[in-house]
Amino acid sequence: xxxxxxxxxxxxxxxxxxxxxxxxxxxxxxxxxxxxxxxxxxxxxxxxxxxxxxxxxxxxxxxxxxxxxxxxxxxxxxx
Numbered sequence: 001x002x003x004x005x006x007x008x009x010x011x012x013x014x015x016x017x018x019x020x021x022x023x024x025x026x027x028x029x030x031x032x033x034x035x036x037x038x039x040x041x042x043x044x045x046x047x048x049x050x051x052x053x054x055x056x057x058x059x060x061x062x063x064x065x066x067x068x069x070x071x072x073x074x075x076x077x078x079x
């Protein structure tokens with residue numbers, strides 16, 4: 001759990017064992033889902049700093065970029 005982004009860690013917090021955790025992450029991120037990648041890119045384009053401090057803004061941006069990186073890595077592994 002220490003190696004997951006906060007957002008991903010929160011989505012798997014109730015999974016009891018490592019095998020189930022890896023199975024969940026594999027099912028979620030191993031698919032070549034161009035629609036998910038497109039949605040993440042759209043979110044990146046719409047993200048704005050607004051009232052947040054710059055470090056919060058860049059943290060959110062980094063989370064989106066990590067998500068795309070996960071998708072790209074899984075796509076390369078499947079080829």
